[in-house]
Amino acid sequence: MFQQIIALVIILFFISKLIQQKKRQAISQNELTLWLIFWLVAALAVILIKQLDTWLIFLGFSGSGINFLIYLSVLVLFYLLLRLRLRLAKLDANLTELVRQITLNNKK
Amino acid sequence: MKISCVIPAYNEARHIQMVVNSVRPYVNEIIVIDDASKDDTAILAAASGALVKRHLLNRGQGAALETGNQYALQNGADIIIHFDADNQFLATEIPDILQPLINGQADIVFGSRFLGKKSNLPFAKKYLIYPLAQIFTRYFLGIKLSDPQNGFRAMNRQTANLIKITNREMAHASEIQVIAFKNKLKIAEVPITVIYHHFGQKLSGGFKVIKDLLISKLIK
Numbered sequence: 001m002f003q004q005i006i007a008l009v010i011i012l013f014f015i016s017k018l019i020q021q022k023k024r025q026a027i028s029q030n031e032l033t034l035w036l037i038f039w040l041v042a043a044l045a046v047i048l049i050k051q052l053d054t055w056l057i058f059l060g061f062s063g064s065g066i067n068f069l070i071y072l073s074v075l076v077l078f079y080l081l082l083r084l085r086l087r088l089a090k091l092d093a094n095l096t097e098l099v100r101q102i103t104l105n106n107k108k
Numbered sequence: 109m110k111i112s113c114v115i116p117a118y119n120e121a122r123h124i125q126m127v128v129n130s131v132r133p134y135v136n137e138i139i140v141i142d143d144a145s146k147d148d149t150a151i152l153a154a155a156s157g158a159l160v161k162r163h164l165l166n167r168g169q170g171a172a173l174e175t176g177n178q179y180a181l182q183n184g185a186d187i188i189i190h191f192d193a194d195n196q197f198l199a200t201e202i203p204d205i206l207q208p209l210i211n212g213q214a215d216i217v218f219g220s221r222f223l224g225k226k227s228n229l230p231f232a233k234k235y236l237i238y239p240l241a242q243i244f245t246r247y248f249l250g251i252k253l254s255d256p257q258n259g260f261r262a263m264n265r266q267t268a269n270l271i272k273i274t275n276r277e278m279a280h281a282s283e284i285q286v287i288a289f290k291n292k293l294k295i296a297e298v299p300i301t302v303i304y305h306h307f308g309q310k311l312s313g314g315f316k317v318i319k320d321l322l323i324s325k326l327i328k
Contacts, residue, residue, distance in 0.1 A: 089323045096171045096276050
């Protein structure tokens with residue numbers, strides 16, 4: 001119970017940070033929605049941790065709910081990291097093309 | 109027939125004049141792409157009579173070669189040669205690499221260190237890095253060439269129009285070979301000599317090439 005409260009406080013902290021970022025217009029509406037859904041789902045999973053155990057056993061998994069959440073988080077993090085890496089690679093390619101066009105158009 | 113030689117250069121003030129002077133007798137035009145060098149590479153190359161184009165930011169050898177290709181095509185090149193700025197290739201071997209293109213036997217010609225001529229390859233490169241690179245390019249990329257990473261190559265105008273180098277660093281060598289095989293171009297390999305002044309790309313560089321090739325596939 002105590003651990004659940006700590007987890008919920010941390011989630012609330014991140015949600016408040018998110019709202020502050022939106023107020024400062026540091027993130028877009030889409031980003032706010034995405035991250036809000038993410039943290040609300042996380043909060044729901046923390047609140048329903050016991051229920052999650054029952055569902056997992058019903059689905060045939062032997063691990064506990066908290067283990068499942070950790071595995072899922074690692075997978076999500078890997079996916080987000082890959083997306084970030086690809087976004088950076090795309091930006092890098094665009095930068096190269098920009099440098100090239102400036103070079104070719106420079107008459108000097 | 110206009111023959112252009114593209115030389116990508118980064119901090120090569122020590123060698124660039126020697127390289128430009130050695131290449132000049134064999135080509136109509138020398139294009140040096142200075143990849144934002146911190147030394148006098150661009151000034152020295154221009155003083156030697158090369159056409160110099162300068163990147164504002166360092167973007168890597170592959171990026172410089174693509175800039176060079178586009179510039180050479182704009183200038184009406186019929187054949188484009190890629191040549192390194194660090195004085196490791198022999199300009200006297202340019203006629204050998206041009207011959208299959210001039211005869212119409214090939215659309216693209218790759219130089220190879222493993223076809224008879226002796227290069228002073230470092231031990232680790234000869235017996236570890238290149239055999240591994242060869243296995244990767246042969247079985248994962250489907251390239252059946254004796255030299256998987258050689259910067260001395262030449263291509264005709266049609267091929268240069270077809271090949272768009274997207275890998276800005278060292279993976280461009282494999283990328284060019286992949287495009288050539290994929291488009292069923294007429295490919296030739298000729299023996300060349302490489303003189304090593306320094307070790308060059310390490311095993312970690314090989315892994316970076318693989319990583320860059322994978323990422324470039326994913327962002328396409």
